[in-house]
Amino acid sequence: METIKTIPEMKQWSERARGSHRTIGFVPTMGSLHEGHMSLVQKSVSTCDVTVASIFINPSQFGKNEDLDTYPRNLEGDRRLLETAGVDVLFLPSPQDMYPEGYKTFVTVEGITGHLCGQSRPGFFRGIATVVVKLFNIVRPHTGFFGDKDWQQAAVVETLLRDLNIDATIKRMPIVRDADGLAKSSRNLYLSKDEMTPARSLSRALELARHQVQNGQFSAERIRREIRQLIEKNKAAHIDYISICDPDSFIEQDEIKDESLIALAVHIGKTRLIDNCIVRREKCKE
């Protein structure tokens, strides 16, 4: 595996790969890799001719009081995982190269970023949209790989690729969970032993909601209440949002539709976790 640290070298590498008609798969990450990231890497390696993974802790997507300085870092461990998985290039740009003095341009996706995480973390999706456009312009992938845990992020990226006529497609991959249902996240490393039970209440609440829908409960208000009750049994858990919404527009729904997204953001102590699932109102058989 080659490590590339500068933008011109990365561009040249991609130019050569495209010149020899090889398809480029790209997995953008902020490092501290876990099985969720690795499922994206595996998909890219198995479906594209070459795979580039980037590790860049993107300052522009962190709010003032967020965890930019303490975000988990594990470069050597990450490098080993990527190498073993068959990644061709690890792209490691520096913050100075990505946002040099005098940097002025940001990308804003309107509408869909006004809901869920966009509402609780102002500037978050502006930072993500900006860095993704920059990374895609540098790496020039044919396909970018994104996880469904960050459902809204994947939708934002799909929208900006379409709107800005960027010739790349997105492949979304399912959420990877531990044996107890906790969705894999780099931020799980922040959780203390005592916080593991409250952390698992997110996936348990989604499981409960899914059962309710299967049993014919379609009232969003009722489902939200049940989710809240289950999560708030844990003193360490503080709900940021419980959303039952359209999976594309993120507009809240009063009742479960043909397809609805149930999305949660919950603070467990100092750690903010998100999780989601899709539920479907199956047509009743006559």
Ligand code: PAF
């Ligand atoms: O999902 C992430 O790790 C980040 O938001 C991303 C897409 C790498 C942009 O910084």
